[in-house]
Amino acid sequence: MNDFSSSTCFELVSEALEDIEALHDELQGIDEDKHASHRVVDIARQLVAFKSVTPDDVGCQLWLAQELRTLGFSIKHLPVRDVSNLVASIGNNSDARFAFLGHTDVVPAGSTQDWQFNPFKLTEHNGCLFARGIADMKGAIAAFFCAIEALVTDFGVPEKELWLLLTSDEEGEAEHGTKRIAHFLKQQRIAFDFTLVGEPSSEAHVADTLKVGRRGALSFTVNLHGKSGHVAYPQKATNAIHLAQNIMQALLSKDWPKHCDNFDSTTLQFTHVNSGDFVDNIIPSQCQLNFNIRYTPAYDEYELVELVRETIEEHTLNYALTTSNPCQPYYCLNNDEIPSPSLAIVCDEINSQCHFTPKLSTAGGTSDGRFIAEISTSVLELGLVNKTIHQVNEHTKTSDLIQLQQLYYGIYKRLLYPTLHVHSTAQDELLQLR
Ligand SMILES: [Zn+2]
Numbered sequence: 001m002n003d004f005s006s007s008t009c010f011e012l013v014s015e016a017l018e019d020i021e022a023l024h025d026e027l028q029g030i031d032e033d034k035h036a037s038h039r040v041v042d043i044a045r046q047l048v049a050f051k052s053v054t055p056d057d058v059g060c061q062l063w064l065a066q067e068l069r070t071l072g073f074s075i076k077h078l079p080v081r082d083v084s085n086l087v088a089s090i091g092n093n094s095d096a097r098f099a100f101l102g103h104t105d106v107v108p109a110g111s112t113q114d115w116q117f118n119p120f121k122l123t124e125h126n127g128c129l130f131a132r133g134i135a136d137m138k139g140a141i142a143a144f145f146c147a148i149e150a151l152v153t154d155f156g157v158p159e160k161e162l163w164l165l166l167t168s169d170e171e172g173e174a175e176h177g178t179k180r181i182a183h184f185l186k187q188q189r190i191a192f193d194f195t196l197v198g199e200p201s202s203e204a205h206v207a208d209t210l211k212v213g214r215r216g217a218l219s220f221t222v223n224l225h226g227k228s229g230h231v232a233y234p235q236k237a238t239n240a241i242h243l244a245q246n247i248m249q250a251l252l253s254k255d256w257p258k259h260c261d262n263f264d265s266t267t268l269q270f271t272h273v274n275s276g277d278f279v280d281n282i283i284p285s286q287c288q289l290n291f292n293i294r295y296t297p298a299y300d301e302y303e304l305v306e307l308v309r310e311t312i313e314e315h316t317l318n319y320a321l322t323t324s325n326p327c328q329p330y331y332c333l334n335n336d337e338i339p340s341p342s343l344a345i346v347c348d349e350i351n352s353q354c355h356f357t358p359k360l361s362t363a364g365g366t367s368d369g370r371f372i373a374e375i376s377t378s379v380l381e382l383g384l385v386n387k388t389i390h391q392v393n394e395h396t397k398t399s400d401l402i403q404l405q406q407l408y409y410g411i412y413k414r415l416l417y418p419t420l421h422v423h424s425t426a427q428d429e430l431l432q433l434r
Pocket of ligand 1: 103136137170199200
């Protein structure tokens with residue numbers, strides 16, 4: 001027999017369900033609170049609150065400099081026109097120097113009513129953090145800062161030198177940012193053994209992909225000179241457009257033989273053809289070609305120009321060639337595909353913390369890494385997932401941000417405190433013997 005009426009039974013079940021829901025909310029709340037009170041989330045919250053739309057830094061670097069000073073960093077601000085640049089360093093032993101490169105500028109948020117939350121107020125929702133720049137790349141700056149703060153707290157001043165390089169000009173012109181920082185450092189004869197770039201390199205989850213290099217880029221302008229004449233007497237003229245067409249065909253069908261593993265092949269794209277004003281009975285005497293070559297590290301700039309010249313000179317000697325916007329390629333692996341020691345450290349750290357091996361990629365356009373590559377033996381990009389960057393509702397998983405901080409901690413611990421690492425390896429061996 002049952003003492004309860006069906007309605008009482010229904011009420012009891014409803015109450016029980018409400019209790020479970022409340023408990024679930026409470027647990028979720030505890031979980032979110034745990035993340036919300038996490039130091040890296042707090043620093044990210046402070047960083048995204050600065051509306052630092054490129055190139056206007058609105059005090060973001062000044063605030064960070066203050067925090068870095070308390071950790072013992074020396075600070076140098078390098079403003080150029082409307083761009084803010086920050087160079088900070090810690091540690092005294094210059095026999096090994098490591099760097100972290102990043103940018104405090106963000107792309108505009110666009111129409112804020114399209115956003116689920118205020119783009120300049122970090123909002124945690126369903127285990128994700130939403131804000132403009134959280135993934136590209138203030139989250140990575142927060143992760144780096146907290147990693148170094150924890151290292152300095154745990155082990156004191158680093159045994160090796162660590163440099164933090166930040167600009168507010170990565171998303172914009174990129175003329176007065178990292179390029180100027182690299183120039184300044186070159187003048188000071190400062191070079192790095194390894195630079196980690198905090199750009200969002202990951203695809204599905206944090207650290208699944210490392211950017212180990214980028215193709216180089218070079219723009220060409222070629223002015224071809226023909227001979228004008230009446231269209232009815234082509235034998236008495238040299239049509240510059242026809243000449244251009246033959247040269248374009250030759251350049252497009254060119255096989256760029258030098259292959260480089262992990263890189264898309266070398267490619268050439270025409271961007272503009274111009275023979276000036278025309279009259280429909282005159283054969284044109286001038287034609288200008290513009291094209292851009294994206295090339296693997298198997299080539300150098302000089303070699304490319306020579307190959308282009310050779311191709312043109314099979315058709316004419318009457319031309320002028322100029323190049324512009326050079327971007328050097330860079331690559332973390334040498335020609336025998338042997339990883340640099342730093343790449344090995346990064347991969348090993350990812351392996352031991354995340355239990356997978358990251359994919360090595362060189363895809364994408366140019367990055368600020370190219371400027372630092374000139375003064376750094378190797379350059380590597382490791383950051384958050386890039387799925388929502390530059391979009392409305394840009395976000396990252398909170399757990400990814402915390403994981404990134406732990407990875408930076410592990411990587412810089414190995415780089416900056418090598419004796420500690422040797423010591424702990426020896427300890428590990430001792431433990432295994434017991
Ligand atoms: Zn970026």
